[in-house]
Amino acid sequence: MKQLSKVLVVDYGSQYTQLIARRIRENGIYSEILPWTASTSEFENSTPSAIILSGGPNDAGEKGAPTLNHALLHLNVPILGICYGMQLLALHFGGTLVNGENREYGETKLKANDGCPLWKGVPPNTTVWMSHGNHVKTLPNGFTSVAETAAIGIAAMASEDHRIYALQFHPEVSHTSHGVQILCNFLFEIAELERNWNMGSFIDDTIAKCRERVKDSNVLLALSGGVDSTVVAALLHRAIGEQLHCIFVDHGLMRQGEAEEIVSMLCQCMPKLQLQTVKAQDLFLKRLVGIEDPEAKRKIIGKTFIDVFEEQASKIPNAKFLAQGTLYPDVIESYSVNGAVIKSHHNVGGLPKDMKFELIEPLRELFKDEVRAMGLGIGLPEDVIWRQPFPGPGLAVRILGEVTAGRLSILRKADNIVQQELKKSGWHRNVWQGFAVLLPLCTVGVMGDARTYDNVIALRVVDSVDAMTANWTRLPHDIIASISSRIVGEVNGVNRVVYDVSSKPPSTIEWE
């Protein structure tokens, strides 16, 4: 296997760290992020071909502020410090900083000095983006100033002998007009890396690594039919074939025909996949009897999922590994630059601590759109890759109040109409999610000449890029009208449809 060039991005807490990693990959070099708190052996084992020290919110040198692990300097590869990273390098090599005088934020003009390889193809006067109050006052020994701005003087420094460079501004943001060129100059002119990363090579590399790690053991995967777990299944299936054992827990809370569709899609894409479906609707519904509180519902569903998964998993011999579709944003959320864990990531609803499996997370360095590209690259069809997200607890969080077989049936019929109309109008691919919610109340209506007292369905359609924020979709009125009249006309027990016009925040996408 050919060794990939790899850039290690050391995270000091900047909001732009992911963007740095992203820009590097976009330019054909594999990149990986580690927090500044990583151990020396983690840094060494990452075997980078170059290192970038990110920005960060702290003031370098202050008590408790993140520090530079000297092992990084001993790896003897080119280093680029950005903002906070520049300040750490300056302090380490004996320079000094100014705190807060002549602050410079936002766009500013940079005068780049001739002769520094960072500026190849960059005009001598260019616009850059600054975002920090501190900056270098006196240069460390062996460094020269390679760019200045009017307000702060030293805006970039270099020690060409040590192959260490540093920028006070952020080349990774689009406001820096030649930022990508500057990063590429570091990667290709200074570090002399070879562009050898693309999705195809990454897929091959990941498959080879999984094979090497798993050897002749078995691997378990809870497959939901969502994009992430399906891509993991496809990758591992290609890597280890029948040693991969997928378990699809059908909790009976799927949309109309969805469980059957998922199984048939998986069998079609991967005919030899070892897939076991466990039909557990009765158990889930039994445990949900009388439960109205949203959190209680979620907990019961999560626990029941684990019970069912564990029982099935225990029947598979020699299962040493558990595969998960953890994505890069989940990894980032699982540590913080201050050492405190924000959230432990898991995709199976919180596996018990005493499950003695080693985790395999082949997507842990990827962003969602990269996972989609990987799925396509490995041959999964477009409609699998572009499935709308669906919550783990399924329709249970879209039935407000108690979940019963009867209420599930009403919601399924209404939701099916929503899906059909969104697909027919072409809006299905334009929106993040569109679905029906069954409300826990009845209202008066009139059908024919008779009074009705029936359920209300809320229609929820949102635009979003990452589900962290969302806007209600301005769906054309005629689409809302056909959804509404079809639901009231075709679904027994519903006499009213309302459209949810709230955004996230302050609302959430799901109603529970």
Ligand code: XMP
């Ligand atoms: P909220 O309702 O928090 O949802 O705005 C954000 C996104 O997450 C999905 N969602 C879930 N996904 N398990 C999941 O796998 C869950 O328990 C869950 N709850 C919400 C939701 O559909 C939306 O895309």
